[in-house]
Amino acid sequence: AAIPGTMPHLNKYCVEQTVKTGLALNGTINQRSMFERKHYFYPDMPQGYQITQQRRPIVSSGNVKIDVPKTRDNAQRFDVYTKDVGITRIQIEQDSGKSIRDLDPTKIFIDLNRAGCGLMEIVSEPDMRSSDEAAAFVRKIQNILKHIGTCNGNMEEGNLRCDVNVSI
Numbered sequence: 001a002a003i004p005g006t007m008p009h010l011n012k013y014c015v016e017q018t019v020k021t022g023l024a025l026n027g028t029i030n031q032r033s034m035f036e037r038k039h040y041f042y043p044d045m046p047q048g049y050q051i052t053q054q055r056r057p058i059v060s061s062g063n064v065k066i067d068v069p070k071t072r073d074n075a076q077r078f079d080v081y082t083k084d085v086g087i088t089r090i091q092i093e094q095d096s097g098k099s100i101r102d103l104d105p106t107k108i109f110i111d112l113n114r115a116g117c118g119l120m121e122i123v124s125e126p127d128m129r130s131s132d133e134a135a136a137f138v139r140k141i142q143n144i145l146k147h148i149g150t151c152n153g154n155m156e157e158g159n160l161r162c163d164v165n166v167s168i
Contacts, residue, residue, distance in 0.1 A: 008035075008051055014092050014118035017150040018058050021120060022090050024148045025141075027062030035092075044097030044110045052093035052121075062087030064124075064144070066136040085137050086125030095119040098158070114158075120150070126167065138162055 022029050034056035037049040064087065067080040097115040101108050122141065128134045142160055145151035153160045 008094075011118045014120065015058065018090055018092055018120050020148055021122070021145065021150045022059030022062060024144050024150075025059075025062035025064055025087050025090070025122070027059040027087055027090060029059055030057065032056065033058040042096055043108070044099050044112065044115065045094075046097070046112065046115060050094050050096065053089075053091035054093075057089035057091040059090035060088070062090070064137065064140055066133065066140045068130075068133050068136045072132070083127070083133060083136075085127045085133075088123045088125055090120060090122050093119055093121055126165075134164065 019029055033053055035051050035053055038052050039049045064085050066083050066085055068083055070079045095114045095117045097110050097112040099108055103109055142153040146153040151160055
């Protein structure tokens with residue numbers, strides 16, 4: 001919560017879980033990683049910066065094979081193609097708070113309960129070309145993380161979240 005005088009502390013368990021995930025996603029575990037501050041205004045990040053590993057992450061250059069349905073027709077659900085999706089990096093960073101916009105039409109509420117907690121972020125390469133490929137990627141990541149025990153994959157509780165950037 002950015003209380004004056006507090007210092008960040010590396011969570012060993014977060015590092016272990018990130019390395020485990022990196023191995024499962026065929027990533028390179030870097031012997032040296034570095035944290036830095038990313039300064040930007042974010043209403044639910046009280047200190048005004050985020051501690052992250054954007055430049056020297058703990059894991060780099062992995063990949064995931066996904067099976068994508070060729071058609072949305074349920075009768076043809078076994079007709080798939082396989083695609084490799086590159087993993088740029090897996091980094092540890094501070095989670096932000098949560099903006100809540102659906103309680104009041106004129107106000108935004110901020111929940112800081114998760115602000116500052118360790119978060120593992122998986123950044124993929126821009127290899128996906130359709131919503132079907134993106135959905136297959138998220139399902140595959142969710143299954144891998146649940147299988148190795150680094151995340152329960154429960155999207156409804158916010159334990160697995162996805163941000164999508166679309167190039168047009």
